[in-house]
Amino acid sequence: MRYIRYAFLATLGFVLVSVAFANRGTVTLSLMPEAFERLLGISQSIELPLFVVIFGAIISGLLIGFVWEWLREYKHRAEAARKTQEVQVLNRQLKREKRRNEAEAPSAQKDDVLALLDKAS
Numbered sequence: 839m840r841y842i843r844y845a846f847l848a849t850l851g852f853v854l855v856s857v858a859f860a861n862r863g864t865v866t867l868s869l870m871p872e873a874f875e876r877l878l879g880i881s882q883s884i885e886l887p888l889f890v891v892i893f894g895a896i897i898s899g900l901l902i903g904f905v906w907e908w909l910r911e912y913k914h915r916a917e918a919a920r921k922t923q924e925v926q927v928l929n930r931q932l933k934r935e936k937r938r939n940e941a942e943a944p945s946a947q948k949d950d951v952l953a954l955l956d957k958a959s
Contacts, residue, residue, distance in 0.1 A: 863887065
């Protein structure tokens with residue numbers, strides 16, 4: 839399994855490096871469309887290699903997806919925490935009852951023996 843993981847990572851690295859070399863040309867990223875820039879008098883733009891834009895978009899998409907999924911699963915995590923707490927409470931109650939029954943066990947066994955003897959007579 840370890841070799842499969844290394845092979846996958848090597849292939850992924852090769853693909854990423856080849857995409858980076860194939861897309862070295864620069865592109866201009868603007869904050870707003872040109873019409874808004876002229877209207878507001880604000881011009882914010884930056885020139886970056888295309889592969890940086892591609893990888894940045896992939897990474898930001900993954901991060902947004904992870905955060906969205908984490909927020910969406912909040913109710914499931916909260917329910918699991920409540921169930922875990924309930925199980926702990928029930929386990930403590932069960933241990934308490936077992937200790938109580940063990941303390942009462944000798945007298946309970948005597949009572950059962952006496953009850954059997956009373957039935958026989």
